Amino acid sequence: MTAIRASLADALQDRYLLERELARGGMATVYLARDLKHGRPVALKVLHRELASVVGAERFLREIELAARLQHPHIVPLLDSGETSGCLWYTMPYVEGESLRARLDREGRLPVADVVSILRDVAQALAYAHARGVVHRDIKPGHVLLAGGVAVVTDFGSCSGPARSTRGTCCGRLHGSRLRYQHGQARRGTEGARGG
Numbered sequence: 210m211t212a213i214r215a216s217l218a219d220a221l222q223d224r225y226l227l228e229r230e231l232a233r234g235g236m237a238t239v240y241l242a243r244d245l246k247h248g249r250p251v252a253l254k255v256l257h258r259e260l261a262s263v264v265g266a267e268r269f270l271r272e273i274e275l276a277a278r279l280q281h282p283h284i285v286p287l288l289d290s291g292e293t294s295g296c297l298w299y300t301m302p303y304v305e306g307e308s309l310r311a312r313l314d315r316e317g318r319l320p321v322a323d324v325v326s327i328l329r330d331v332a333q334a335l336a337y338a339h340a341r342g343v344v345h346r347d348i349k350p351g352h353v354l355l356a357g358g359v360a361v362v363t364d365f366g367s368c369s370g371p372a373r374s375t376r377g378t379c380c381g382r383l384h385g386s387r388l389r390y391q392h393g394q395a396r397r398g399t400e401g402a403r404g405g
Contacts, residue, residue, distance in 0.1 A: 213255075213258065213296065214227065214230075214238075214240075216294045216296075217255060217293060217294055217296050217298070219294075220293040220294040220296075221242075221253075221293055223245070224244070224245060224246065224289075225242040225243065225244060225245060225251070225253055225300070226242060226243040226245060227240045227241075227242050227253065228240070228241045228242060228243060228250075229241050231252060235257075236256060236257060236260050237254050237255055237256045237257060237260070238254070238255050238257070239252050239253070239254045239255075240252070240253045240254075240255070241253075241303060242300070244288075244289075244300070249302075249303075250302075250303035251288060251289075251300040251301065251302060251303050252300065252301045252302070252303045252304075252363075253298060253299075253300045254298060254299055254300070254301070254364075255296050255297070255298045256269070256296070256297045256298070258295065258296065261295070261296065261297040264297065266292040266297060269290075269292075269297045270290060270291075270292070270297075273287060273290040273299055275342070275343055276343060276365040277290070278341065279337070279338055279341065279343060279365060281333070281334055281337045281338075282359070282361075283330045283331065283333050283334035283337075283359065283360060283361050283362060284334045284337070284338065284361060284362050284363075284365060285301045285302060285304060285354065285361050285362065285363040285364075285365075286301065286302065287299050287300070287301055287365070288300045288301060288302065301363065304354045304356050304361060304363070305356060306354050306355050306356025306357070307354070307355055307356075308350060308351050308352075308353060308354055308355070309327065309350035309351070309353040309354075309355060309360065310349070310350035310351040310353075312355060313350055326359075326360070327353065327355070327360040330359055330360035330361070331348070331353055331360055331362055334361070334362040335348065335362065338365065343365065345362065345364070345365055347364065348362065352364045
């Protein structure tokens with residue numbers, strides 16, 4: 210167990226029991242945790258400390274509050290958030306299923322009917338969020354979960370912001386998947402870049 214995980218587990222011990230790491234990315238680590246108050250599994254996402262120091266607790270909590278207002282059947286809702294032991298974190302329901310990325314890696318091409326269904330669910334989720342002033346800015350197959358025959362969009366909690374923003378940055382940084390910046394955005398720099 211890393212020192213950061215041990216510190217977080219200790220600080221959250223009255224609320225959440227960290228069970229195992231689910232995923233690690235460039236911006237955050239996601240753990241499977243047990244919500245002790247409600248006896249349910251949750252996904253607990255912790256921003257890496259480097260990003261947390263750039264974002265700052267006040268801005269993070271403000272953006273989480275905006276994202277937490279999203280209530281739609283194709284959006285994984287935010288349940289809780291906070292700053293603990295210098296870590297910025299939030300929780301979402303744990304969704305049993307697989308990501309669209311995992312399914313694409315396993316199957317390659319998907320049947321047209323499945324593609325249409327997934328795109329319809331994702332488009333409805335994004336349209337709902339945009340109508341409320343929230344842009345995902347990092348929509349990709351890894352942030353689309355497939356469970357129970359529907360697609361749900363996850364990860365609205367990481368640097369969501371006003372839909373009218375066109376700079377595509379969060380906290381003065383390029384935001385989105387690294388691979389999507391290799392051809393264009395990285396060459397142009399922050400100014401004029403569009404969100405991922």
